[in-house]
Each structure stands twice: as structure tokens, then as C-alpha cells.
Amino acid sequence: MRDLIDIWVGAQNWLFETLVSPLLFRFGLMEWFEPAFNAVEIVMLGIVQILVIALGMRFFEKRWPLEKTGNDDLVAVDRIYTVLNKLGIIPLAVFMMSYPITNEIDYLVRSWGFAPPRLEQLVPWLHDSALGSFLVYFALYDFAAYWLHRAQHKFSWWWALHSLHHSQRQVTVWSDDRNHIVDDLLMTLALVVFAQFVGVQPDDYILILMIGRLIESWSHANVDMSFGRLGERLIVGPRFHRLHHALAGPDERHIHDHNFAPVFPIWDMLFGTAIYDGKHRPTGVDNPLMDADNGRGWVAQQVTVFGRFVRALAPRFSRGPIQPGLRPPAE
Amino acid sequence: MNRLAIAATALALAAGGAARADSVLVLNSEDASYSILSRSGRIELVRMPIGREPHHLVVTPDGKDLLLASTTTNELLVLDAKTGEKRRVQRDIIDPYQVGFSPDGKWFVTAAYRLDHVDIYHADGFKLAGRIFIDGLPSHMTFDADSKTVFVTLQQTGRVVAFDLATQAIKWNVEVGKAPAGALMLPDNKRLLVALTGEDGLVVVEPKDGSVVGRLQTGKGAHNFWPKGDGRHWFLSNRVEGTVSLLDTQDMKVTASIKVPGGPDCMDITPDGKELWVTQRFLRRIAVVDLEQMRMVASVPVGKSPHGVFMLRSAAPGPGTGPVRAASTSDEQK
Numbered sequence: 001m002r003d004l005i006d007i008w009v010g011a012q013n014w015l016f017e018t019l020v021s022p023l024l025f026r027f028g029l030m031e032w033f034e035p036a037f038n039a040v041e042i043v044m045l046g047i048v049q050i051l052v053i054a055l056g057m058r059f060f061e062k063r064w065p066l067e068k069t070g071n072d073d074l075v076a077v078d079r080i081y082t083v084l085n086k087l088g089i090i091p092l093a094v095f096m097m098s099y100p101i102t103n104e105i106d107y108l109v110r111s112w113g114f115a116p117p118r119l120e121q122l123v124p125w126l127h128d129s130a131l132g133s134f135l136v137y138f139a140l141y142d143f144a145a146y147w148l149h150r151a152q153h154k155f156s157w158w159w160a161l162h163s164l165h166h167s168q169r170q171v172t173v174w175s176d177d178r179n180h181i182v183d184d185l186l187m188t189l190a191l192v193v194f195a196q197f198v199g200v201q202p203d204d205y206i207l208i209l210m211i212g213r214l215i216e217s218w219s220h221a222n223v224d225m226s227f228g229r230l231g232e233r234l235i236v237g238p239r240f241h242r243l244h245h246a247l248a249g250p251d252e253r254h255i256h257d258h259n260f261a262p263v264f265p266i267w268d269m270l271f272g273t274a275i276y277d278g279k280h281r282p283t284g285v286d287n288p289l290m291d292a293d294n295g296r297g298w299v300a301q302q303v304t305v306f307g308r309f310v311r312a313l314a315p316r317f318s319r320g321p322i323q324p325g326l327r328p329p330a331e
Numbered sequence: 332m333n334r335l336a337i338a339a340t341a342l343a344l345a346a347g348g349a350a351r352a353d354s355v356l357v358l359n360s361e362d363a364s365y366s367i368l369s370r371s372g373r374i375e376l377v378r379m380p381i382g383r384e385p386h387h388l389v390v391t392p393d394g395k396d397l398l399l400a401s402t403t404t405n406e407l408l409v410l411d412a413k414t415g416e417k418r419r420v421q422r423d424i425i426d427p428y429q430v431g432f433s434p435d436g437k438w439f440v441t442a443a444y445r446l447d448h449v450d451i452y453h454a455d456g457f458k459l460a461g462r463i464f465i466d467g468l469p470s471h472m473t474f475d476a477d478s479k480t481v482f483v484t485l486q487q488t489g490r491v492v493a494f495d496l497a498t499q500a501i502k503w504n505v506e507v508g509k510a511p512a513g514a515l516m517l518p519d520n521k522r523l524l525v526a527l528t529g530e531d532g533l534v535v536v537e538p539k540d541g542s543v544v545g546r547l548q549t550g551k552g553a554h555n556f557w558p559k560g561d562g563r564h565w566f567l568s569n570r571v572e573g574t575v576s577l578l579d580t581q582d583m584k585v586t587a588s589i590k591v592p593g594g595p596d597c598m599d600i601t602p603d604g605k606e607l608w609v610t611q612r613f614l615r616r617i618a619v620v621d622l623e624q625m626r627m628v629a630s631v632p633v634g635k636s637p638h639g640v641f642m643l644r645s646a647a648p649g650p651g652t653g654p655v656r657a658a659s660t661s662d663e664q665k
Contacts, residue, residue: 002632005615013593013613017573025551025571030510030529031468031487033552033570034636037594037613110426111446115405120380199383199403203361203635 008044016040038202039088045210046086053082053217057173066224066238066280069170078174080298082217085177093181094188102192119199137200138208139264144194145212146267148187149260158186160312164305166256167293169284171245175220176213180305215263220245232276236265239278246281255281354643355599355608356415357617358385358399359634365399366633367415370601370642373619373629381408386444387429387597388639392436392454397641400427402445415643421457425450429471435478438496442469442483449483449492451499461499465492471555473514473523475538482523482538484511491525491541505541507534513555517580518562524580526553526567533567535583549576549585557598557607559622566607568595575609575620587625591618599640610637 126133152162161183219241244259268274382401397412407421426443439454467488493502509529523536535545552571577587593614607620619629
């Protein structure tokens, strides 16, 4: 294990000293010395994730597909989202926008003398169990992500952004990162503040993101596979999450308002939003304006979705009445 | 030491929560833990939990306690400075990044790196005397010999600030160069050395008014000082260059440069003066430098982003070590 750590850290150090550190030094940005070193690790982890998706998960999609994939152009834009996210380009942009805000919140709260609570104080045995501690923080993080995901569906302005993620007609392992950058920003802000509040360690935070996002990529896979009856109730899998991407129909207007959990389905089971019916449904959105995302590239999607976000947020910017379907159906 | 003996020692330490005198303590700043290593075996014996983001440490003026500063949880973990045994937790010390005692032992000072303030406490009972908010990431500190002034570097704004300890008033606030970090008041009490992490060396500062009166090139990312123990030579880590320089502060020149890869940072010297241990922040290791050969002879795995380091000591003090030891200040050479 230590050999693996040495190889990993050695590569990280080499990349940092060769590519990043000279730039920081040259441009007088040495106060970012430590964060930049950690950013290199995030990019490395992103490369690993892309390899796992491209070489591992794609194998299962090709071998046991649930749906026949027709137009590969629809999926191509999702690959761009994945690469931009996993290589840290969008996360860096989001970080630069969110850091001043999260830092100010952190500064304010800590200047009051508030120290983040530590679960280890309440549950002392967590001190001695790295795995137990990690799983507890992972579950807390996932719990927050579950409720934020529900909020994405609940508020019309947020749904205007999040609908980009749902508008894909061909959901695949590449679909997880298909999000509007403002949506990414809002989620990052909320989750970072939450993580700071509950005291998630920086290293745990990176690992939670790494494992969580891989599980979420797999849950979008176009595969006819299951973790089994028990497994599907422990970890979100493709069948469970595909229902969340289901195309709403006359008989199932709210079908996509179920199975919200990112990693642990227990939140859906606890709060009455879980459906395990095993039915196969097509994916996408029933609103033609949102469905039109499918014909667009990355830039066009970002621009048009931002437009519908602004119109949903402030209807007076709309040229006409709010287009039908911009608001999620009332529950 | 064979592996079985190491395992047995580690188990015994873990059970007792204490370390022996032949031990090194390292703060793993991104693992929320500290490691205790065997100096002679050059191996990690046990890893213990601590609040969040521990960076620096300091020994109390009486030499009995070792204070480990846990920044995010606003507390100091108090250990026995000889055995490493836990004694208590000192709470309500806000964002204690860098910590230090004045030479007379009356003042305890913390630099809140994240929250941009410097706190000056009466050391007896940790009663806050004054909190001074100041922009620019206050990081390292050093004291004058008569315990009237503490000098604090501001990494972001490139400045050094001198605070009057008794009144907590700012005496001067002067720009000295890019990203000043380690600060060292020399024993003559007339020259203040400041390492510039954003440049490739140090500046000599006049303690009375902060004016820069000299420069010395050491290596890119000059960061932190540690005394060799003879009152004349100091080590200086160069984080970007990946070296440790040996400085002759009398002639103001670099007498040796030792390669230590992985962003070398804090240091401590063994009681016999034969080895310098240097944290390698990026490699999750601590380097052992043989001071006779003047080269790195070992690198021992520890936790993530190891920062402060301390030699747990037997009763007899080692060469050049006074009663006060701060991880990144060097006001102890008296």
C-alpha cells in the first residue's frame, strides 16, 4: 500500500514541481502553493475516473446495453462535460467563483469562535476507525446532496438549470457531469458550506467526491445490470437511477421526482421517494423547449439554459408568458 | 530494529498513548493526526488523532508541556514534552496556526492564518490580552530578546509587522518582499532575518523600524529557519528549490546546500546534534539529514502534508536548545 502511495504522490509531486510550482512562483501566487498541490491530485484523480469510465464502465454498456444507442452525437456532448469536469477545468472555474463566498462564510462563522463539531467527540470509536469515520461523513454528505437534489426539482428557477441534466434522451455513463455551470456552482456552494459545518476533512472530501462521482457515473450507465435486490437498496445502481431520468407521461407526470439519492437509496426509502418497480421507461423530458438541448453543443447549451434560468428567475425578462413546462409539475 | 520489535513497540505505545524519549513527533496537517516515530528505527510507530488541520507546535517555557495547535477546532492539545502522553485540551484559542512564547515566558502569541488576526495572551492561564485584526495571512513569528516585541510575517501582502507585547500596539508595518514566511531574530538582537517564499532568499531587516538592510540568496521558496545549535549557523528550508541551506549568520553566507525533495518545511535537530529531520510536505514523508555527511540519508513515511516536527526529549537538553522551542520560530538561541 505504501508503495502505491509513493508512486501516486511521486507523480503528483513531479507534475506540481514541473508544471505548476514554477508558474505560481513566477506570478507571485505562492499563497496558493498548498491548495495548488491538492488541485494537481484532483486532476490526477479525474484522469483515473475517465479511464475507469472509458475502459471499464463502457465495456459493460457495450456488452449488456439496456437500450439500443442510436445517435452518438447526442452522447458526444456529454463526453465533453465529463472531460471538462474530471480534468478540473469546470471545478476550477466553480472554485474561483465560490471560494470568496465560502471563505467569507467560513471566516464569519469562525470569527464568532464557532468550531465545526466533530463526530468523533460524540462517537469516540470513530477516532480509531478511519473507515467508519469516512462512511459516516460520506453518508452525511450524501444526505445533504439528496435534499439539494430535491430542491433542484422543486424550484422552477433551479429546475430550469437542472433540466439540462435530464434532457438527455440517451443516458449513458457520460451523462453524470452534464450540468449547467451555474447549477454546479450552486451545488458546490451548498455542499462545501455543509462539509465545513459538519467538519469533513479535506482528504475525506476529495475521496467522497472521487468515489461518489464514480458511483454516480455508473448509475447513469445504459446497462441491463443490477446489484441484486439487497444491493439495489444499499447503493444506487443503473436501474434505480434510470427511473429518475424517466420521460414523464400522461400517467406518470411526476415519475422523475423519485429516486433522488446520489449514492445511498436509503434517503429515498426513508422519505417516501423510492420506486423499485423494475419497469423500463424511455428517458428525457416532455418539454419540447428543454428537449431541444439535445441538438446543441456545449456552448449553445450553456447559453440557452442560462437564458431559461434567467426567465424562470425573473419572468419579466421573458418575451412572453413562461413557456409551459418550465415549472416542474406541482406534487 | 526488526519488524517484530517495531510492531511490539507500536502496540505498546498505542496501548499506553505515550512515546519514549527516543521519539519524533510529526503533525500530519491534512490527516488530522500526529505521528510518533522511532528516531533510531526511523519508522512510524503510532498515529494518533487530533482535532483538525494541525500545523505547528511549541513547548511551554518550563519545558514540561508540548502544545499541538489544532487550527480549525480552535484548541491546543497538551502533551507531556518528554513522553508524548496526553495531558489535556486547552480550548478557545482561535485559529492557532503559528504559536510561540516570548523568551521570558510571559506572553503566548498565535497567528490566525485563515482568520487574519494575531492574538497576544498572558501565558499564565492563556488569558487573552489583545486581538489585532490584520489583513494578509499572518503566518510566522519571532520575538526580540527582551520580550518586548513580536514580529509577524504577512505572507499575502509581503509585509512584516512588529507588535508591542505589553500594549498590543503596532510599532511598524513594512513591506519586505514577496510572501515572507519564516522570521528569525538573531542572538545579537540587532538583525531580523525574514525568509521570502515568493523569492529566492532572505532579507535582513532592521528590528527598530523594519527597513531592509541586506539580502542573501539561498534558494527558491525560502521558507523556514531552524538553529544548528552553535549560535551562529541556522538551517533554512527552500520549498520550491527542494533544498535546505546552512547559513552562517555571522558572515551572512550560505555554507552548504542539502537536497531535500518534496517541499521541505519545518525542521528539528536530534539531541545529539547529528541529524536534522525535515518534513517533506508533498511526499507525506519526513527526511533525515546526516549533518556529518550533509546529505539526506533516509525518508520516513508519515501522514498527509506533514508540517510541524518535534524531538521528544529526555531530561537533558540537547545542544543549542533552550527551554522554549517553537516549530517555526527560532527565538530560542540565547
